[in-house]
Amino acid sequence: MTTRPAFTLAPDGVDPRRVPARALAGGARMPGIGLGTFGSDHVAHETVAAAVLAAAAVGYRHFDCAAVYGNERLIGESFRAMLESGLIRREELWVTSKVWNDSHDRVTDACRQSLADLGLEYLDLYLVHWPFPNFHPPQCDVTARSADARPYIHEHFMRTWRQMERLVELGLVRHIGTSNMTIPKLELLLRDAEIPPACNEMELHPHFQQPALFDYVVAAGIVPIGYSPVGSPARPARDRTPEDTVDIEDPVIVEIARAHGVHPAVVCIKWAVGRGAAPIPMSVTRRNVLANLRAVTEDPLTDAEMAAIAGIGRNCRLIKGQVFLWKDGQRWEDLWDLDGVITPP
Numbered sequence: 001m002t003t004r005p006a007f008t009l010a011p012d013g014v015d016p017r018r019v020p021a022r023a024l025a026g027g028a029r030m031p032g033i034g035l036g037t038f039g040s041d042h043v044a045h046e047t048v049a050a051a052v053l054a055a056a057a058v059g060y061r062h063f064d065c066a067a068v069y070g071n072e073r074l075i076g077e078s079f080r081a082m083l084e085s086g087l088i089r090r091e092e093l094w095v096t097s098k099v100w101n102d103s104h105d106r107v108t109d110a111c112r113q114s115l116a117d118l119g120l121e122y123l124d125l126y127l128v129h130w131p132f133p134n135f136h137p138p139q140c141d142v143t144a145r146s147a148d149a150r151p152y153i154h155e156h157f158m159r160t161w162r163q164m165e166r167l168v169e170l171g172l173v174r175h176i177g178t179s180n181m182t183i184p185k186l187e188l189l190l191r192d193a194e195i196p197p198a199c200n201e202m203e204l205h206p207h208f209q210q211p212a213l214f215d216y217v218v219a220a221g222i223v224p225i226g227y228s229p230v231g232s233p234a235r236p237a238r239d240r241t242p243e244d245t246v247d248i249e250d251p252v253i254v255e256i257a258r259a260h261g262v263h264p265a266v267v268c269i270k271w272a273v274g275r276g277a278a279p280i281p282m283s284v285t286r287r288n289v290l291a292n293l294r295a296v297t298e299d300p301l302t303d304a305e306m307a308a309i310a311g312i313g314r315n316c317r318l319i320k321g322q323v324f325l326w327k328d329g330q331r332w333e334d335l336w337d338l339d340g341v342i343t344p345p
């Protein structure tokens with residue numbers, strides 16, 4: 001039997017009402033920074049669940065979860081602890097989860113499982129984690145391929161999206177959205193959706209700014225949620241290539257950090273929020289968790305600093321998604337429709 005952790009508010013935390021919110025198309029307001037919860041294979045589920053509790057204690061109210069992270073049940077214990085304390089009400093929380101690639105044909109069941117694990121009656125946001133139904137064993141090598149891997153097939157994606165729309169009708173989720181999409185895929189979805197995506201979760205950090213997709217999403221009234229906002233410095237070796245660059249070592253970021261007296265990671269967060277994204281940094285170190293939240297409530301970057309960071313993009317995608325390729329001989333770029341059209345089967 002697990003003992004439920006105790007929850008108290010931290011005296012050195014930030015008042016959540018001071019955290020800027022992002023307005024969604026339907027009028028809901030999402031806290032403009034969330035805590036990422038993907039521990040990959042190097043942070044234990046218990047450690048991530050403890051970080052969720054610590055983050056709530058210092059003022060986070062937005063949490064980015066996913067079934068495939070494998071830790072929703074333990075994070076659910078953290079949510080139960082904060083709600084049972086009476087110090088946080090459910091409506092003050094913003095909880096996102098995501099349907100994994102193995103459940104595109106059984107979205108309602110997958111959503112109900114996440115709700116049961118997280119101990120919640122509804123999700124604020126439910127995302128289609130990847131637009132491919134391709135999956136692979138946890139912690140596998142990036143060269144692994146599932147035998148029945150498929151390309152993006154819009155008709156199939158719409159079958160999944162209809163199930164997502166149904167979740168809203170059922171009251172199981174308040175908003176639905178996408179993740180790891182491209183402009184050609186979003187164009188088709190916006191053409192055919194009855195409920196358009198409220199948010200699109202996408203990789204965003206100074207060395208990977210995705211300006212065209214970012215502008216497209218914003219113009220469509222979709223809120224961009226930025227993942228790996230610090231440049232995912234602790235990602236496992238299998239997710240690294242020799243070409244990858246390191247945002248927090250960029251001289252422009254380091255110089256701005258020095259001027260503000262903060263860690264370069266904090267500059268990445270300030271830039272993300274100043275740009276209009278909702279970053280979801282992951283941290284299990286209390287000092288960093290708090291610094292990232294303070295990053296959005298105090299001492300914003302100047303216009304000149306924002307412009308300087310806008311100029312250091314390197315088009316360096318870190319989460320390349322190789323395991324989702326569907327046939328031999330492909331390059332990871334084939335997942336991302338770089339020619340402006342959906343990569344053919």
Ligand SMILES: NC(=O)c1ccc[n+]([C@@H]2O[C@H](COP(=O)([O-])OP(=O)(O)OC[C@H]3O[C@@H](n4cnc5c(N)ncnc54)[C@H](OP(=O)(O)O)[C@@H]3O)[C@@H](O)[C@H]2O)c1
Nearest residue numbers: 036037038227228229230231232234265281282283284288
């Ligand atoms: N939709 C998707 O497909 C997708 C893909 C990837 C990620 N995500 C989401 O995005 C979240 C964040 O991405 P990520 O975990 O890849 O990368 P990230 O947030 O860019 O980087 C996390 C790393 O940065 C360090 N860090 C954070 N704040 C810091 C600070 N102020 N000072 C120094 N170091 C700091 C953390 O170390 P400490 O723990 O020691 O602070 C941690 O190792 C994930 O957890 C997940 O929720 C979604």
